[in-house]
Amino acid sequence: MTLRLNRRNFVLGSTTLLAAPFIPKLARASNSIVAAAFPGTWEDAFRSIVAPIAAQSGVDVTIAPALAQDQVGRMMASAGSPPYDALLVSPGQTAMLEEAGLIEEIDPSRLENWDLLIESAKTPFGPHVTVEVNGIAYNPETVPTPSGYLDLFENPAFEGRAAWIGFGSNTATMAWVELAKLLGGGADNMQPVFDLLAEKIDWIGAIANSGNAQQTMYQQGEIDVFMASTGNVARLRSLGLPCNFAHPQSGSPAIPVAIHMTKGASNPDAVYAYMDAAISTAAQSQLAEPPTGYVPTNSEVPFTDLIREFVTPETLANAVYPDWAAINRNRAEWTAEFDRVVAL
Amino acid sequence: MRDLRERLLDASYWLFVLGFGGFALFYMIAPIGIAVLMSFTDGATLRFPPQGYSLRWYRALIDPMQSSQIHIAAWNSLSIAAWTTLGAALVAAPAAYGLSRMRARSATALEPVLLSPLVLPSLVYALAALLVISNLGLSPAYGFVVAGHIVVFAPLMYRTSLAVAQQIDPSLAEASTTLGAGRVRTFARVTMPALVPGVLAGGFLVFMQSMDNVSVTLFLADPRTTVLPLRMFAMIEESLDARVGAISGLLIAATILTLIIVQRLVPFVRRR
Amino acid sequence: MLRQGGTAFILPMMVMMVLCFLAPLGVLAVASITGPDGQVSLANYRQFLDDSFAVGVLWNTIFLGLKVVAAVTLLGVPIALMYWHAGPRWRTLILIATLLPMLTSNVVRTFAWIVILGRNGPISQSMVELGLSPRPFSLLFTETGLIMALTQIELPLLVLPIIAVLATADRRLVDAAEMLGAARWRCFLTVLLPMMTPAIFAGWVLVFASATTSFVTHSVIGGARLIYMPQFVYREVGILFQWPMAAAISFLLLVSTGAVMIALTLLARHRRLAACA
Numbered sequence: 001m002t003l004r005l006n007r008r009n010f011v012l013g014s015t016t017l018l019a020a021p022f023i024p025k026l027a028r029a030s031n032s033i034v035a036a037a038f039p040g041t042w043e044d045a046f047r048s049i050v051a052p053i054a055a056q057s058g059v060d061v062t063i064a065p066a067l068a069q070d071q072v073g074r075m076m077a078s079a080g081s082p083p084y085d086a087l088l089v090s091p092g093q094t095a096m097l098e099e100a101g102l103i104e105e106i107d108p109s110r111l112e113n114w115d116l117l118i119e120s121a122k123t124p125f126g127p128h129v130t131v132e133v134n135g136i137a138y139n140p141e142t143v144p145t146p147s148g149y150l151d152l153f154e155n156p157a158f159e160g161r162a163a164w165i166g167f168g169s170n171t172a173t174m175a176w177v178e179l180a181k182l183l184g185g186g187a188d189n190m191q192p193v194f195d196l197l198a199e200k201i202d203w204i205g206a207i208a209n210s211g212n213a214q215q216t217m218y219q220q221g222e223i224d225v226f227m228a229s230t231g232n233v234a235r236l237r238s239l240g241l242p243c244n245f246a247h248p249q250s251g252s253p254a255i256p257v258a259i260h261m262t263k264g265a266s267n268p269d270a271v272y273a274y275m276d277a278a279i280s281t282a283a284q285s286q287l288a289e290p291p292t293g294y295v296p297t298n299s300e301v302p303f304t305d306l307i308r309e310f311v312t313p314e315t316l317a318n319a320v321y322p323d324w325a326a327i328n329r330n331r332a333e334w335t336a337e338f339d340r341v342v343a344l
Numbered sequence: 345m346r347d348l349r350e351r352l353l354d355a356s357y358w359l360f361v362l363g364f365g366g367f368a369l370f371y372m373i374a375p376i377g378i379a380v381l382m383s384f385t386d387g388a389t390l391r392f393p394p395q396g397y398s399l400r401w402y403r404a405l406i407d408p409m410q411s412s413q414i415h416i417a418a419w420n421s422l423s424i425a426a427w428t429t430l431g432a433a434l435v436a437a438p439a440a441y442g443l444s445r446m447r448a449r450s451a452t453a454l455e456p457v458l459l460s461p462l463v464l465p466s467l468v469y470a471l472a473a474l475l476v477i478s479n480l481g482l483s484p485a486y487g488f489v490v491a492g493h494i495v496v497f498a499p500l501m502y503r504t505s506l507a508v509a510q511q512i513d514p515s516l517a518e519a520s521t522t523l524g525a526g527r528v529r530t531f532a533r534v535t536m537p538a539l540v541p542g543v544l545a546g547g548f549l550v551f552m553q554s555m556d557n558v559s560v561t562l563f564l565a566d567p568r569t570t571v572l573p574l575r576m577f578a579m580i581e582e583s584l585d586a587r588v589g590a591i592s593g594l595l596i597a598a599t600i601l602t603l604i605i606v607q608r609l610v611p612f613v614r615r616r
Numbered sequence: 617m618l619r620q621g622g623t624a625f626i627l628p629m630m631v632m633m634v635l636c637f638l639a640p641l642g643v644l645a646v647a648s649i650t651g652p653d654g655q656v657s658l659a660n661y662r663q664f665l666d667d668s669f670a671v672g673v674l675w676n677t678i679f680l681g682l683k684v685v686a687a688v689t690l691l692g693v694p695i696a697l698m699y700w701h702a703g704p705r706w707r708t709l710i711l712i713a714t715l716l717p718m719l720t721s722n723v724v725r726t727f728a729w730i731v732i733l734g735r736n737g738p739i740s741q742s743m744v745e746l747g748l749s750p751r752p753f754s755l756l757f758t759e760t761g762l763i764m765a766l767t768q769i770e771l772p773l774l775v776l777p778i779i780a781v782l783a784t785a786d787r788r789l790v791d792a793a794e795m796l797g798a799a800r801w802r803c804f805l806t807v808l809l810p811m812m813t814p815a816i817f818a819g820w821v822l823v824f825a826s827a828t829t830s831f832v833t834h835s836v837i838g839g840a841r842l843i844y845m846p847q848f849v850y851r852e853v854g855i856l857f858q859w860p861m862a863a864a865i866s867f868l869l870l871v872s873t874g875a876v877m878i879a880l881t882l883l884a885r886h887r888r889l890a891a892c893a
Contacts, residue, residue: 034568039578047413064567065578073853074567077474078483083567166840168851206757207840212581219389220734222754240388332858335851340669344759344841350799357800361701365694369710372695372717372771375728378738379720382731392731392738435629442625454626457633463821463877464641465829467846468866471853472640475647475863495636498629531625552719558832576723577832580730592724599719603712 032060033085033270035259039065040212041235042088045292046278054277059270061277067210068093069168075102075262082262086271090132090170090255092324092331094125103260110272113279113298121256121279121297128256129278130287130294133311133319134171136246137228137236139218148248149179152225153200162225163206163214166342167334171211174253174322175227176334182250187326190334197341207342218243230310231292238291245310254319256297376596383593385586401590411587414575421572424490424561425554429547431494432501437543440505441535445514459503461496469496470563477564484564492560497553501546508542541609548606552599641870648863660864670848670865674872677828677845680763681876684827685820687767688774692819695771696778696812697804711779718772726836729765730756733837757839765837766827773826774819781815821877828873845869 037046043065051061066074068089075082075097087093087103097103105124108114114122121128136146144157152158165172176193183192197204205223208214214226219241228245236243259278261271277283284296293306295316303311378392383401385394405411439458443451461469473492477484512535520530561571572591579585651657664670699710717725731737733755743749755761790807831846838844845865852862 036567039581062568065570066567078478081483083483209835209840210581212578213836216581216730217756220391220730221736222734222756339840339843339851342841343669343672343843354800357804361694361697363694364691365698368691368695368771369698369713371691372768373713375725375732375768376717376720378731379724379728382728392734392736435632438625439629442622442627445622446626454630457638458626458629460633461637463825463874464870465825465846465866465873467829467831467849468644468870469637469640471849471862471866472644473636475859476640476643479643491636495632498632502629527624549719556721556723558722573721573723576721576727577836580723580727580836588723588727592721592727595721595724596716599716600712603715603719607708607712 031058031267031270032062033265033267033274034062034064034083035086035088035271035274036066036071036084037063037088038067041231041292045287045294046088049286050274050278050283053280053283054270054274057273057277059273059277061270061274068170072096076100082264084262085265085267086274087260087262088129088257089260090257092170092173092327094123094258094260095324095328097260098125102263104263104265104268106261106272106275111276111279113276113281116281116298116300117279118297118299123258126258126260127275127279128258128297129284130297131254131256131316131319132229132231133295133315134174134227134229134253134255135248135310137218137226137233138244138246139224139242140244141242142224145244146225146246146248148182148250149175150182153196153203158225159203160205161223162204163208163217163223164204164227165208165211165214166338167331169211170255171227171229173327173331173334174255174320177322177327178248178250178253178320187323188330190330190337194337194341197338201342230307231294233310234293234306235291247315251318251320252315253322254316255322379589379592380596383589385589388586401586402593405587405590405594413570414572414587414591417570417572417575420569421555424486424493424571425551427490428493428497428554429501429551431490432498432550433543433547435494436498436501436546437505437536437539438531440502440509440542441512441531441539444506444509444512459499462499465559466496466557467559470560473560474563484566486566486569488564489561489569492564493554493557496557496560497550500549500553501543504546504549505539505542508539512538544609545606548602644863645867647860648867650860652860660861661868663861664864664868673843673848674845674868676843677869678872678876680759680766680844681824681828681873683763684766684770685823687763688770688823689816689820691767692771692774692778693812693816695775696782697808699779700782700808707783714772714775714779717768718776722769722830722832725769726765726833729761729768729833729837733761733765756837757841759838759842762834762838762842765833766830769830769833770823770826773822774816777815777819777822778812781812785811817880817883820880824877824880825873829869 035046037043043063047063051063054061064084071084071087071089072093075084075087082102087097089097094103103125106126108122111127114127117127121131136149136152138146143161144155146152146155146158152162164175167173167176176190177187179196180186180190180193183196185192205225206217208217208226211228211232214223214228215232215236217223218226218236219239230245233243233245259275261268261275265271279298281298281300284294284298284301287294288296288301288304288307290306293304293310295303295307295311303313382392382394384397384399385391386396386398386400387394405414408415443454443458446454470492473488474484477488482488516538517530517534520534521527525533556573558573558577561569561574565571576588576591579588648660649656649658651659695710695714699707702710732739734740735752735754737754739755740749740752744752755764789811790803828844829846831850834842834844835847846869849862849865849869852858852865
């Protein structure tokens, strides 16, 4: 028998192929979930490391890229049927999601690897998968090592070389709060920062739109300094670019990253399996290697050379953990004010 | 004296047309040339000018291991564009035909409604559509993306079809109905074949615009569905991933090829 | 009979446009005048219009559109004239050269402009080499750079309608004028320009609509310090979750750009009437 590709067959075949996305439930295994991850390095790492480990317990995880704040936006836009089964966010977003009743408390007894977690990584709404340590990324070939946030506004070597971003980003927000503290303000008083910005706006190299955009600008040689996590620096190095990480004298802001289960998640068992995979020794050992270099929350996983170059257990102990409740109270106002101050 | 003045004036005219026009043409094309040039870089980053040339990013792009996510996004974009083109042809071609057979006055009254999506920002429309969808208790989905694209891009198809429909001789259809064919039959057998050039040209435009759309997809797609332009933006933003250059190169090559074929089949601009 | 038959053919698209396009916009309008307690209120609009910064953003957006329209006209008309004077082979080439940027992915164009406008890009490099600038400079995140990029992206929207008119225009009109010894400029001003005018106006509307709303180009090339209405809308939805405010801002964008476009269209009508008379 020969397969005849007549017109009817062709039309039928291609229609079936094209129509597949319209019937998603049929096209997917029933044991599948959608998990959000930050776009870029995070997304790649979760797809190539965490998802295959979850697959070993028969769970099919689709990693959907979205920034923390975008995940909250999408969750709020369709509260009835959540677009994700699992989220990947930081404490600022956790507080908002908790308040809006969009995430579930978890039952730790359903996670095999729960007891391997360090104490601070165990939260009622899910495990922390890593702690990001933030600081200042700089190009050692063009600028000196910055001593802290204020240095960037005072040392002429940095004039026109540093990029900053607005309060939509967690990394930037933490840097601004630290800067506010140095200037006599704090998480409830951002005015000194806005005053400084208004005065020194032409001193700043560029105001970018997103944290990721800064990495592009760094590559193009547009800027030499930006507020970054150790992960950003590891990533730029893996592309063969010279890039160092500086700890600000005032302390390095640290921010945990947690997985949450959304309220109304289609398949809680699968979400538990995914969480378990993300905190497993196998996954975290791999995530601690280049190019990601994520600080493990699993106590069995040692710090790799890459991590130790930036972070020691002491750095973590002395890290600054910002007051996210205060930040959330003010974030909308700061966002609007920031636009006004930097607008041309 | 006067002769010289006129000649100088004429020369300034040619300077304006050829000098300015030549510059403008160059200005329009150069960025595309640069994008193609960058795609052959052998460096890890997209710095200009490239230090050396190679096909490594094209190879990386084709490699299913490294670039499976890009392949999925490309497939999503292609299938959305295909459905959009089909949908747009189904509503817009008959509408163009219908309008060309109406009194001029009613046509001018109706036409703005049909063309309005062309001038209204698609971002605003996407927001409005998302509002309706969530008010209905539904969540963003693939089907909504296609529907949104059809609404926004059908007017393009309508315009190219109308240009053709206006040239169809009404007596053809009349003859067909006189011979006893029903209206639907007449449309299918007589009018539709005549409309084909307009639908093809429109289909090309709709397909390309749909492939390129960000705002409607951004608001209406479920998180699982990533499309090529969004994926490319993420790649550019995060690391100026050099594979973006290779995708650009392929897209440009495909566009030129299709453009030449379509131009052969149905000239966008009819010569007298 | 056939004339009435037209209605049935239009019906599907008409219904689609009303239900799927105009109705959602209506819902958006209602959302924009809904206060927090569900009452009808103009508070969102008042908040926006009382805020001199926000109103400034609105004006900047409109000015940006007008600047792009001006730049596009300056470059687009010569291209059209080149097309007019060219032979068939060149005409096809010019046409393809015009269609190509329009059909090239927005991402590709934006990506190319990041490279072109950057500190290490061709513009900065050649300026330094020619001695016109003491050191490399970046046009990224400047209004000049944004206008340059938008101009390239929107040029085809103006050139194509003009070319469409010229392609079907009667050559003899111009030939006659030339034979009468009219100088080139006069020929252009008295014969060609009036012929092109309706198409130019149509192009302006498209260029303006596109330049004021291309969110992606604004944010990637313009950066965070140049704020236009689309970014405002996106921020209200994506970061602040203020839907009614976003709806109100969208509507203001719609109404203000709509007003400019209607003004342009009226101008076109007026010119055409004048030409007929």
